[in-house]
Amino acid sequence: MFTGIIEEVGTVLGIAKQKKNRRLTVSSVGLAKELTTGESIAVSGVCLTAVEVAPTSFSADLAQETWARTSFSRIEQGSSVNLELPTRANGRLGGHIVQGHVDGVGAFVSLAQIANADDYWLEIEIPEELSLYVVSKGSISIEGISLTVAKVDGKIVSLAIIPHTAQMTNLKSLKTGDPINLEVDIIAKYVEKMMRGASKEVITLERLVSEGF
16 A cells, blocks of 8 residues: 655666566666565556566566556656655555555646746646546545645646645656546545445435434
8 A cells, every 4th residue: 555655756767578568667766775576666656566676776567457557658768757665554644545556547737837836736637437536625646646636627637736746756747648647536436336336215204213313
């Protein structure tokens, strides 16, 4: 499990095609030394397994499903990626519960500095099938970053970005139209499933009285 608090921005060193998948290699000055082979790491919001670890880099295999369902299809050598190690059991949950399981790919629209302020407005476009789970003041993971939704206007979602987030993530490296990894709030998905399976029985006054209300 992750929290969406980015610990380092890594640089893609290469993506090597193999027989049935691809191997992604990322430069990581800080986090690679904390990894061992077989451990998990979130790369731009995607939970991957480190299969090779060097002092300042690591490699992870990308299954065809991962390649097809994430923003990894746009990355290349030199691309910036957000990195986060799993949350320790005794650690703080600084952002929100992030699984590293991408629900869909959205599109980066813009990152513009707010007039007379140091903050930014981030705008993204989300797939229609995810709109049910995105609400104002709710949580969403964008490229692995835990963010709070400020406004929802159809498929366009606006979020306020503080300078620290803009500087310590890959947001500034994105261009209009770039695909971005999205993971909606896991709690919202469970609530939606439970509500969908809820009884359709009509609540009447007699039923409430019989139940002691």
